[in-house]
Amino acid sequence: MKFPALAASLLMLAPLAGAQPVDLARSQLTFTMKQMNVPVSGSFRKFSANVDFNPQKPEAGRADIVIDTASIALPTREAEAEARKKDWFNTAQFPQARFTSTAMKALGGNRYQVNGRLTLKGVTRDVTAPFTARAENGVTLVEGSLPISRLAFRIGEGSWSDTGTVADDVQLSFRMALKGQ
Amino acid sequence: MNPHSERYTALQVILHWLMALLLVGTFAFGWYLSTLPLSPEKFRWIAWHKWAGILALALGIWRLTVRFYRRPPALPASMSPLAVRAAHAGHVLLYLLMLAVPLSGWTMSSAYGIPVVWLGLLPLPDLVSADPALGERLKSLHETLVWLLALLVVGHVLAALKHQLIDRDGLMSRMRLRSGHH
Numbered sequence: 001m002k003f004p005a006l007a008a009s010l011l012m013l014a015p016l017a018g019a020q021p022v023d024l025a026r027s028q029l030t031f032t033m034k035q036m037n038v039p040v041s042g043s044f045r046k047f048s049a050n051v052d053f054n055p056q057k058p059e060a061g062r063a064d065i066v067i068d069t070a071s072i073a074l075p076t077r078e079a080e081a082e083a084r085k086k087d088w089f090n091t092a093q094f095p096q097a098r099f100t101s102t103a104m105k106a107l108g109g110n111r112y113q114v115n116g117r118l119t120l121k122g123v124t125r126d127v128t129a130p131f132t133a134r135a136e137n138g139v140t141l142v143e144g145s146l147p148i149s150r151l152a153f154r155i156g157e158g159s160w161s162d163t164g165t166v167a168d169d170v171q172l173s174f175r176m177a178l179k180g181q
Numbered sequence: 182m183n184p185h186s187e188r189y190t191a192l193q194v195i196l197h198w199l200m201a202l203l204l205v206g207t208f209a210f211g212w213y214l215s216t217l218p219l220s221p222e223k224f225r226w227i228a229w230h231k232w233a234g235i236l237a238l239a240l241g242i243w244r245l246t247v248r249f250y251r252r253p254p255a256l257p258a259s260m261s262p263l264a265v266r267a268a269h270a271g272h273v274l275l276y277l278l279m280l281a282v283p284l285s286g287w288t289m290s291s292a293y294g295i296p297v298v299w300l301g302l303l304p305l306p307d308l309v310s311a312d313p314a315l316g317e318r319l320k321s322l323h324e325t326l327v328w329l330l331a332l333l334v335v336g337h338v339l340a341a342l343k344h345q346l347i348d349r350d351g352l353m354s355r356m357r358l359r360s361g362h363h
C-alpha cells in the first residue's frame with residue numbers, strides 16, 4: 001500500500017543495543033473508533049520501532065516506538081487535515097507520539113503482556129496491552145491491541161470533545177514484524 | 182391490471198410525491214453540507230444525509246417494482262411521437278438516476294472505509310472494499326450524477342407545467358394526491 005516514507009524511517013532508526021530489526025513494511029499501527037456509532041479505522045503511515053523480544057525470555061523484552069503524528073491516515077483527506085489541527089493531534093506542536101515499554105511478561109501459551117508509557121499530545125499515561133507472538137515467514141509477528149480514552153490524551157478538544165459524534169473509546173492495534181532471533 | 186386506467190394508483194401517486202420531497206430535500210441538504218468545514222455537526226448531518234439517501238433508494242426500488250406490475254396510464258393522444266419518445270426517455274433516465282445517485286453515495290462511503298449503518302441501527306453491507314482513492318473518484322461521480330438528476334427533475338417539472346398551462350391536457354391531475362374531476 002502507501003508506505004512511501006518507510007525507507008526513510010528505516011534509515012532514521014537508531015537501534016537499541018541488541019534490538020531486532022523491525023520489518024516496517026510488514027508492521028502497522030492502526031486504530032478504530034466509532035463515528036456516529038459506525039466503526040471507522042485509521043493508521044499511522046510513518047513510525048520507527050526498536051523492539052527486542054524473545055518469546056523464550058519475555059521479561060527481558062523491550063519496545064520503543066516513535067510515531068510521526070502527521071503521517072496519520074484516515075478515510076478522507078479532509079479528515080486527515082483536520083486530525084493534524086490543534087484540537088486533534090496538534091502535529092505542529094507535538095510531531096511525535098511515543099510508546100516506551102516498562103515491563104513484559106508471559107501470560108501462557110503464545111500470549112504475553114506489555115506495560116509501558118504512552119505519550120500522545122504531550123500527555124503521558126501508563127498503559128497495558130496483551131499481545132501474541134508467532135513465527136511467520138521468517139519473522140516473529142507480535143500483535144496486540146489496547147483500548148484508550150482519546151479524551152484522556154486531549155485528542156479532540158473543543159467541539160470535538162462531544163462523544164456523541166466521535167466516541168471516547170479508541171482501540172489501538174499494533175503489529176510488529178521482528179526479523180531474526 | 183388495467184393498462185389504460187386514467188390515473189396512477191393511489192400507491193403510485195403517494196410514492197411519486199414522497200420521492201419528490203425526499204429528492205429535493207436530500208439534494209438541498211447534501212449541497213449545503215458539502216460547503217461546511219468538518220465539524221461534529223457535519224459528521225452528524227452526513228450520517229442523516231446517508232440515511233435519507235438510503236430511504237430514497239428503497240423508495241426508488243419500490244417504485245420501480247410497482248411500475249413493472251402496473252403500467253402507467255397512456256399519454257394523451259395529442260402528444261407528437263417525438264414528445265412521447267422524449268417523455269419515455271426522460272422517465273427511464275429519471276428512474277435510473279434515482280437508483281444510481283444513492284448507489285454511488287453508498288459505494289463512495291464503502292470505498293472510504295466508512296460503513297453505512299442506516300439510522301445508526303441497520304448495518305448495510307460494504308459495496309466495495311476500502312480504497313480511499315476510489316472513494317475520491319466515486320465522490321466526483323456522486324456529484325456529477327446528482328447534478329444530472331437535478332437537471333432532469335427541472336426538465337420534468339417544466340414539461341409537467343407545459344402540459345398544465347400550455348397544452349391544458351389535464352395530465353397533471355393523474356398524479357394528484359386526491360382523486361376527483363380532471
Ligand code: HEM
Nearest residue numbers: 207208211212215231234235237283286287290297324327
Ligand atoms: C437520492 C439520494 C441522494 C441525493 C439526491 C444526494 C445528493 C447529494 C448532493 C447534492 C451532494 C453534494 C454534492 C456536491 O458537492 O456538489 C451530496 C454529497 C454527498 N453524499 Fe449524497 N445524495 C444522495 C444519496 C446519498 C447516499 C445514499 C449516500 C451514502 C450512503 C450519500 C453520501 C454522500 C456523501 C458522503 C457526500 C459528500 C459530503 C461531503 O461533502 O463530505 N449520498 N449528495
